[in-house]
């Protein structure tokens with residue numbers, strides 16, 4: 022069907038020698054191929070930036086002259102050819118030897134409301150999406166048969182800009198699907214493949230797009246088709262936008278539609294993995310299918326459903342779990358529960374935390390826990406918190422026996438490691454370090470990296486981060502209408518010789534983005550110290566409905582208006598994966614100070630370790646497992662826990678300042694005759710050596726295979742199944 026194939030169409034446009042760029046641009050593998058910095062950037066740097074690193078749009082727009090120029094550059098053509106050979110080798114099918122129960126015919130179906138693969142596909146909001154993206158990439162690396170299932174949002178997550186008052190303004194940009202590395206799934210005769218779900222009394226049609234992530238396919242549903250009512254066409258308009266009604270409608274499409282999507286494509290999953298509760302309605306549709314297949318009742322097939330389905334929870338507070346009022350459930354499911362041959366009461370009981378209360382909301386996590394054979398939290402501490410929180414569902418079991426285990430999150434090594442650092446690992450750790458991540462013996466060799474070499478590369482990355490930050494500041498301040506003199510000053514802000522602290526993540530109040538300015542005068546003294554100053558780079562969005570989060574950003578912006586502070590603080594607007602990479606690769610120290618235990622895992626601090634950065638964090642989420650006192654980083658407020666929030670903030674900020682003043686800053690500025698901070702470098706190496714083997718998604722996906730997807734009996738997590 023060449024006519025319908027966007028890859029072939031693009032290939033036609035490219036001169037001989039560059040034709041491999043078409044298949045490469047339609048597979049996100051290029052983003053972790055090792056050539057991600059050169060591949061497209063070399064052709065036309067400005068256009069590449071203007072296209073926001075979207076290779077498909079870029080190759081459609083780039084001029085004939087530029088293409089012809091690189092097509093006659095033997096080095097470039099050679100690089101493309103070599104990459105294509107590696108790509109072909111990578112894509113060659115091999116069964117995952119570790120999970121014989123899972124096969125290409127019976128893959129894992131991985132459901133998630135958001136996927137963060139790359140900045141060019143903005144359908145993610147934060148940690149959950151990035152984790153899902155990294156999960157797909159490592160599944161591909163391990164040749165684990167797995168397909169992703171999600172929604173394709175026309176406008177994705179909101180974009181952020183700050184006005185002169187430091188207040189966050191939200192706006193949206195349309196994604197042009199035909200300009201992205203997306204392929205519309207079609208029948209052999211060229212018709213788009215679709216699925217239908219009844220939502221709000223109407224038959225809603227969704228078409229299906231494929232995103233290639235190495236060997237893994239991600240399928241995304243899109244309801245913006247002509248047959249649909251205008252309201253339904255906006256169903257996949259925004260990620261986490263709208264009210265409860267939009268939310269439940271999207272979750273019906275994601276869950277029930279997702280199961281139908283797999284049927285439409287002829288896929289029969291061996292395992293359904295629900296990553297967070299958003300997709301839990303899938304369980305009902307799996308049950309409906311089993312009932313039709315076996316002729317049994319809902320309760321008759323419950324066991325079979327459970328056998329096929331697994332669940333990962335990500336939220337350590339009860340209020341964070343999606344729950345819908347009985348009214349809302351009525352309006353979305355009154356025609357669905359009869360198809361399960363259930364009464365309204367029986368149906369609503371599936372999502373009720375407590376039975377017998379007619380106002381009890383329908384909780385997606387409760388539904389997921391009831392109908393899956395394995396459930397896990399995303400760090401050991403989060404597992405514990407989850408067992409406590411959901412013990413109400415298991416009244417006959419002691420809390421420790423509540424069947425929720427834990428698999429600690431990780432990150433995808435090649436996505437987050439700077440090529441400059443990756444080269445060091447190749448030389449001193451292992452020529453194929455990327456495929457030997459979980460081997461702690463290997464990482465001992467990090468000590469062989471010469472201090473000078475590590476430091477120089479780190480400083481180069483820091484300098485890059487600073488240039489990147491300045492250019493962002495320039496653009497956003499220009500848009501805010503600042504004077505040429507004001508703009509000109511930006512070139513003197515930030516200094517690569519200064520200890521650089523990064524703080525970037527969603528600005529949810531529990532993450533306490535302004536803890537470091539709890540005592541504004543003390544913070545100012547740290548930043549403006551004449552010999553040993555500190556500089557801060559922030560980034561992150563507050564959800565559009567989160568006024569408190571927006572106020573936190575505003576307070577930071579107000580604080581840094583002080584002319585003494587200004588040159589030492591930057592806020593990069595519109596946080597995304599590109600900014601995240603620049604930050605985690607360039608900072609000296611990564612600050613994370615959530616209210617414990619609200620950070621289920623956190624992953625941004627793990628990304629920093631892959632680049633030699635050091636963590637400075639509250640002992641929450643993954644850091645409880647990673648932190649080694651006096652060795653690989655620092656812990657804020659180590660053992661001081663109280664339920665009084667005000668007091669906790671006081672204690673934690675006090676600890677934060679004291680550690681900076683007494684340990685961190687002195688160590689950073691303690692230089693030997695060669696100008697090297699030897700002790701600091703020791704800690705950088707320890708951060709690499711102790712964290713990389715554990716906090717990567719190769720280990721994580723392997724854990725999912727061993728304990729969740731295809732467990733041998735002795736490895737299954739906890740008592741379920």
Ligand SMILES: *Cc1c(COP(=O)(O)O)cnc(C)c1O
Nearest residue numbers: 147148526597598601623624625
């Ligand atoms: C890694 C990442 C996150 C997650 O950050 P946490 O600090 O773990 O919450 C959020 N957003 C982006 C863009 C990321 O890359």
